[in-house]
Amino acid sequence: MAFGHITPETLGLFTDLYEIRMMEGYLAADHTAEATFSLFFRKLPPHRGYVVAAGLEQVIAALEDLSFGERALSYLAAQDVGEELLSFLEDFSFSGEVRAIPEGTVVFPNEPMVEVTAPIAEAQLLETLLINQIAFPSLIATKAARMRDVIDRKGNDQTLVDFGSRRAHGTDAGIKAGRAAYVGGFDGTSNLAAGEAFDVPVYGTMAHSWVQSFPTERAAFEAFVDVFGDDSVLLIDTYDTVNGAETAVEVAEEAGVDLAGVRLDSGDLAALSQEVAPIVGDADVFISSGMDEYAIADFFEDGGVGDGFGPGTALVTSTDAPKLEGVYKLVAVEEDGEFVPSMKLSTGKVSYPGQKSVRRIEGADGFESDVLAARGESGPGEELLVTVYEGGELVYTPPDLDAIRERRAEQVGALPSGVRKIRDPAEYPVEVSDDLEATTDSLQSDLEDRYLD
Amino acid sequence: MAFGHITPETLGLFTDLYEIRMMEGYLAADHTAEATFSLFFRKLPPHRGYVVAAGLEQVIAALEDLSFGERALSYLAAQDVGEELLSFLEDFSFSGEVRAIPEGTVVFPNEPMVEVTAPIAEAQLLETLLINQIAFPSLIATKAARMRDVIDRKGNDQTLVDFGSRRAHGTDAGIKAGRAAYVGGFDGTSNLAAGEAFDVPVYGTMAHSWVQSFPTERAAFEAFVDVFGDDSVLLIDTYDTVNGAETAVEVAEEAGVDLAGVRLDSGDLAALSQEVAPIVGDADVFISSGMDEYAIADFFEDGGVGDGFGPGTALVTSTDAPKLEGVYKLVAVEEDGEFVPSMKLSTGKVSYPGQKSVRRIEGADGFESDVLAARGESGPGEELLVTVYEGGELVYTPPDLDAIRERRAEQVGALPSGVRKIRDPAEYPVEVSDDLEATTDSLQSDLEDRYLD
Incomplete structure (x- = not known):
């Protein structure tokens, strides 16, 4: 084998x-x-x-x-x-x-x-x-630069993190996309091998599996906040995004923790972000699922409110244009x-x-x-x-x-x-x-x- | 570094x-x-x-x-x-x-x-x-299987060789595409690291650089046939495809060699293959440049005559559908x-x-x-x-x-x-x-x- x-x-x-x-x-x-x-x-x-x-x-x-x-x-x-x-x-x-x-x-x-x-x-x-x-x-650096540029031209400064390595074409693409995205203006990558190989900052939150694996969403948030305190970024869309935001805030208050952020990963992201932002106050609103330069531009156009984006598949496969035909x-x-x-x-x-x-x-x-x-x-x-x-x-x-x-x-x-x-x-x-x-x-x-x- | x-x-x-x-x-x-x-x-x-x-x-x-x-x-x-x-x-x-x-x-x-x-x-x-x-x-196995199936359903049996590793997303994709293409019904890959890692047969001909690096196309063909004899597959489209086919046949005859094949890599491939096939006789006609399941189907539809295809970029990036969104x-x-x-x-x-x-x-x-x-x-x-x-x-x-x-x-x-x-x-x-x-x-x-x- x-x-x-x-x-x-x-x-x-x-x-x-x-x-x-x-x-x-x-x-x-x-x-x-x-x-x-x-x-x-x-x-x-x-x-x-x-x-x-x-x-x-x-x-x-x-x-x-x-x-x-x-x-x-x-x-x-x-x-x-x-x-x-x-x-x-x-x-x-x-x-x-x-x-x-x-x-x-x-x-x-x-x-x-x-x-x-x-x-x-x-x-x-x-x-x-x-x-x-x-x-x-x-x-990939080009794809990333286009996303950074959409944000720059809007006068914004959202965090951009590469979430794509699972969907990259193999392991080499997974880590080199992390480096290329950073070259293109991303702030870091989720992939540890990319971080290790190229000294790129790594970022991570939690997955739905964390939430599902506890008896209730509240219990899952409590357990996470208990371990990670102020560094916690809670994923709030497992069952209902707005409900999840409220639970996140309640859990943080009870634990005396300043939540670092919440993550939205499904649904009408622009609309949900507008609902969620006032609920979570100072916590960052982090947006993933289908993000790329077009989705980010649409998100702004639709009045979305977010502090960061996690583009994945569309970044690392450059889905809308997956080849650069280099010749030698x-x-x-x-x-x-x-x-x-x-x-x-x-x-x-x-x-x-x-x-x-x-x-x-x-x-x-x-x-x-x-x-x-x-x-x-x-x-x-x-x-x-x-x-x-x-x-x-x-x-x-x-x-x-x-x-x-x-x-x-x-x-x-x-x-x-x-x-x-x-x-x-x-x-x-x-x-x-x-x-x-x-x-x-x-x-x-x-x-x-x-x-x- | x-x-x-x-x-x-x-x-x-x-x-x-x-x-x-x-x-x-x-x-x-x-x-x-x-x-x-x-x-x-x-x-x-x-x-x-x-x-x-x-x-x-x-x-x-x-x-x-x-x-x-x-x-x-x-x-x-x-x-x-x-x-x-x-x-x-x-x-x-x-x-x-x-x-x-x-x-x-x-x-x-x-x-x-x-x-x-x-x-x-x-x-x-x-x-x-x-x-x-x-x-x-x-x-990639799916992309390859679609190409093999277009050929199968035509009742044909052309050789299919993965030519894509240069355009794959990194080295891991390059070699794993060679294996996956083989799983999907290809006959082999051009990439030696793929051949070595997975024991997949490797194939190779010559590039335009070989032809250009000699004073004339004839001299380039002579030098190649001199080294590789009956195993020679000559690339004939550097200057003019039909002219190149004639030169290939003349050079082979003079050297007393049975050409293994010729390769066409540009132009109207179906039309050129029809012109070239009778010129080269028993030698195989190998087709590369932009090949995928659609191009192979069109090639047959247009009456193209070929013994093998070398899909590259479209295979290894699955260009028309570059992502399979696996979840866990x-x-x-x-x-x-x-x-x-x-x-x-x-x-x-x-x-x-x-x-x-x-x-x-x-x-x-x-x-x-x-x-x-x-x-x-x-x-x-x-x-x-x-x-x-x-x-x-x-x-x-x-x-x-x-x-x-x-x-x-x-x-x-x-x-x-x-x-x-x-x-x-x-x-x-x-x-x-x-x-x-x-x-x-x-x-x-x-x-x-x-x-x-």
Whole structure:
């Protein structure tokens, strides 16, 4: 029986067989040129005006950890992987360059979130793991940022806690969603493994099972308050929400306790919160069940009164847009010391060739546009790509989570307001430099001349 | 920097703080009664007529592994968890009963996929981990089964390979989707870590980067065929698909190689497959890019010709229905040796109280209906719940993956054809026994009398 933990021992196997086959081929063909791969997405997910970059720290941790021990190598040998590649992998350690856009930065289609330059076999190996570690956290940080932004634009400051790990797609998603939500502006997570792994604050109240397991709701509240005193947050909707609120207040008064809060988890949450808030006085009103950016906006619209929200499934699966289609595409191959831009013509899947620069142009009112250009091309604006690895050496110190959160807040705040809308957002302008456009056009015509009838 | 691997060392922390707070409360209140929790879903995901149960083997592996070592305990201590619970966890090993519906079985709303009976603190601890390990694999096995069923009902037998791990929500989802897809009727996965963890066959071809990294497509094909001979599957859409097919055939002929296949990854796949198939002769035509049950059905409808499909993102994120909202609800509490049914009244979230039996009634043409009843209630049909743990001892031998695959095939094949439709499926009848209905009604009126004004 296998639970199937991915551990540092098997992390190297988190790749696709075709990467391994190609690596064997590159080695056999003595094809050792350096190549540059660009990790980006072609389209924003539905309803999204921007994506918040996240996951770079995990990419770095993975590159630091990546190695092939006995267990991985013997599995590969059993898949008929030849001696040459096995010994290459046995000695594997990343020797290349990585440039990336820091976590918390807003990014747009075609902008390289990560750019890897290394001997082609090495760069190829990383495709699956890097996309996996960037796309999902960015998807969730974006979902979280949209919720925080709905609250910010209302001039409010409700607590947001990730309640989703049970519904996340596996354990890795469960904990990484906790981190990504925090990057996106959440205050913490309910999941202890996420808290432990990433030093994210953890929050928790009680479940219906607590209430049901006592003879009466009152007895359940009394027992909880008896143990947790002023820290108690009581779940009041097991039988009847308003009745539950009254019982909670009575129990607290009798015990001489200042309730920290009550939680509502079903029914017409906006209406119930209006009834409950005056009953519970200074205690916080915490809202869960089906919360996301749309539900939070509706809650405010309907006059709901709450001090915090606990989004779960909709956050950790990004239900309304569950995929960010990150790709990792070969954009340049070294030839006689020069990086020659490369592209494909596949219908609907063309991408800009060459190593890139992404510059962001800021005016008095915030971000105005981005420019996608060839690496080294000069122009106005701030370069977003920073160097992370040089010659296999980590040359970048990742900011701590609080600095990343701050960057996210500043970045989202600097976007044009239309781009921040949660429905039908405006398109943020990403211009392609004249030089990059010219390179793309000329490479495309050349390929069309050579391959199209 | 933390990658955030979940390992046996931190698996116990994959729970929510509220479970831990409630456990502290149960211990402090000396509330040690046994309780039964039922893991089920209330509604089928959109477009789904059934769910294929998966993940039970991982639940067992987790229960076997679950313990709290130094690292987990010191984190909990830092969260102000008291000595009493810390020492309880230090000695933790599951002591209860688990009943479950075997993997590969089709299941419907309100049917307990897992039922746990244990001292309440113990049973409570498992909520987050168990839902996480059952709901996602079942979601993906279901998605996969729908694709296999579209092919089966067409009388076809195309190869189905999971290509999705790069777009899965984290590494755990990446590998567990590979296993779940196999349960659902796929032939294998591209991901090596999934293959290694669960002994699922792995498949792989080449990427566009291989083709682009050589001076010409012809040179790229020559180099690949030179290394892999008859095993070569060449990706032919980098520049022009039909042109690529011709080049592939020429290269193979010159090298004296029988190509295993070609892969198409963009454009009008049905139309291109019709052009390509006669060119490549005996070589397989493998189709990827945006494949799922709908795209496969459309491909057939449009006269596409293919020997295999490589669904990716749509499979591993179950894009059209990315969540299966598994819940884990207290249904009974032991009182003087009897298990007393329990329920809540929360609006829209009521569930059937008590320990359960699920029976499936089969006629000459397959499954006719299920009956949800109280545990021990007699009646017609086969009982679906099997005993997995008794007094903390594993008493169940999980079938191997091939047996699970076979069960899935038989189960889906025995469903009424309307239930198998991929759009607007018919509702499969799940009846509630008279006794269970009566218990539910009487408990509900009792609670309404006590709590509703």
